Amino acid sequence: MTATETRQRPPAEQRWAADLALLRERDAAPRPPGWQLSVDAAKRFIVGDPALGIERKFVGDASLIDRALVSLATTRGLLLTGEPGTAKSLLSELLSAAISGDSTLTIQGGAATTEDQIRYGWNYALLVSEGPSERSLVPAPMLRGMRAGKIVRFEELTRCPLEVQDSILSLLSDRVLAVPELGEMAYAVEGFNVIATANTRDRGVNEMSAALKRRFNFETVFPIPDLRTELALVEAEATALLRRSGVPQAPPREVLEVLVTTFRELRSGATDSGDALDRMSAVMSTAEAVSVAHAVGLRGWYLRGEPGDAADIVACLSGTAAKDNPDDLARVRRYLEQQVPRKRGPAWKALHDARFGLPG
Template identity: 45%
Template structure:
C-alpha cells in the first residue's frame, strides 16, 4: 500500500489544516476524473468518495493517499448511508479513527468538514438547534438577525454534512433535539413562527465510542434514525504498523520535526506491546496477560512515537531508540497507578525481560518505572 501523499495547497503556517485544505489537490483531481452519478449537492460520486478514503491511482496518474486502512465494505456502507435519508453513526472504541473518517467523509461529500458539534456533558440544546444574540434579542425581540444558527441548522440550509462528535457524552434531553431534524428534516423556530427545511444533500455524521455506552445511552427513537457502522481496531500487526507509520510521517511534517531515520523497529515494538496488552495474550499465543484499564488505541501509539521522535530529534542523537519511547509507553499503559502499575510490571518481567532483542527496551522501561 502506498504511503505517498499529494502536495496540499494550504497555508503552511497552519498547525492542523482541515481535511478539505490538506488534501485539496486530491479532491480536485478526483472531481476532474469523476464521471459517475452524484447525489444532490455532492462534490463527488460515492465511488470517488470511497476512493478518496481508501486511496488509489486515478486514470490521470494522480496518487490518492489512503485516509483509512480497513475493510472497504465499511466505507462503502458509510458512504451509501449518507446518500439516503438515514444519518450515520460511527461507533467503536477510542482510537479507531471515527473522528478522522467523519472529517474526511464530510470533506469529500460537501467540501466542508467544519460544521461540527463537539459533544460534552455540558453541550446545550442551542448547539444542535439554535441560539440567540442576546444584545439584539433584547433590543429587537426575536428576529432573523438575532438568531444564531447552530452547525446543524447551517448544514440544513446549505445541504451539507453536519458532524456530531461524542454523541453519547451529550445529555439525553439534548440528544433528542436531533430526532425531529433526522426524521422530518425540519428544524422548527417557534419564536419566529417559522422553520428551516433541509436542502437536498443534508445529513448528519455522529461518532460515539463503546466505552461511553454507560454515559448517556441513545434512546431507541434516536438510534433508529441512524445507520450504525462499527469501526474495528486494525486487524493485523502489519496493518497497524502501516497506519502508525503513515500518520507519524504526516504529523512529523506538520510539526516540522527533523527527520528521524530507522524508526521502523520502535514503531513495530510499540504496536506489538499495545496489541499484546489489549488482547491479553502475547503474539506467539504462549503467555496470557492482564489488560490495563486504558484502551491502548492506535491513536495512542501514534502519540507515543511522535513524542519519541521529538525527543530523539531535539535531545538525542537523531535515531529513535527505546529510551525515547519508554516514558510515553509507560504513560499510555499506566492510567491507574495501582492496578495498571501491577499489569505493566508483570508484563515487563514476564514478557519483555525474556526477549533477548528487547533488552534495551526493558532497561529503558525499568528506568522510567523505577
C-alpha cells in the first residue's frame, strides 16, 4: 500500500494494536499455553476497560465472552450461532486477535469451498516439475494455524457440503493433520483451535453431522436486547463509517432513533406499545441498521450538503426490505402508513410524509 492508500477495514489486531500492546504490558495473570494474553486480559480487550482507556468492541453478554474464552482454552472448538447480523464474525475476529494476535487465518464457507481451501493444496507447476515437496505444498488456514499455534476462523460452516465439513473431524479430535503425499503428520502447536460461525437461518442447508457437533461447544449470539444500547452502537459505527467516507457528521440522533426503532419493531413483529405487526422475513439486524444509517448519511451529505433525515430512511430502506421476499415491501409500507402516524416527533412525521418514496 502507498502512503495515500487507506484500508477500508484493517484486521482487529491492526485496528486496535495499541490496546493489545497495553494489555500485554500490564498482563500478569497466567496465560493458557500458546496464548498472547490471559483470559482476563482477552476479555477486557473485547468488553473494554475504562481504567486503561480501552474501548468496548463487542456489545453483548459479558458471560458469553467468558464461556467462549474458556472453550477456546480447551481442546474443543467454538461454534457461534445466531441470527444474521448479530456480530458473530466480529466476535470471532476479536477472540482470534486477543488470543493469537492474528485474525487473518480465515476460511469462508460456501457451496464451492473445497478441502484444499481448508487444509492444504499444491503449487502444480512445482508439483509437476519436482514432485511433492515442502516447497510445492501450499498450506491453507488449518495447516498454517496448526503449525503456528493460532486460532483459525471458519465462517459460515454450515454453508459447506457435509463431506467438506467432515474434513476437519480428525484435526479437531486428534489435533493432527496427515499429509500423505509427503509421508508426514502435522501436529498442532499449543494455542491452535477453531472458531466457527453458523447462521440459524441456514439450519437445514447442510446440517452438521453428530460427530462434528461433538467437537464444538455451541454458543448463541443474541440480538442487542434494549433500544438505548443498540442506538448507541448504530450511532458510533455509522459515525465512523461516514468519517471514512468523507462525511463529517452523522444524521441527527433523533433520526437514528427513528431508524433503530423501525428496525427493532419490524424485526420483532411488535411495536413498543405492544401492537402486533407482520414480522419481516428479511434480516433487520443491527448490522443492517448500521448499513442503512451509513447510506442515509451519504445520501444527505452528497446530494444536499446536509446530514441525512428521516425521509432518506425510506429511500434507503427498500434495499434492505426487498432482499428475501417481495411481500416485505408491503409490510414496510403498512408499517409506515399504520404505525408511524401513532408516534410523536418531527422525525416520525417526516418518515410518514416520505412513505410514498418507497418503490413498488
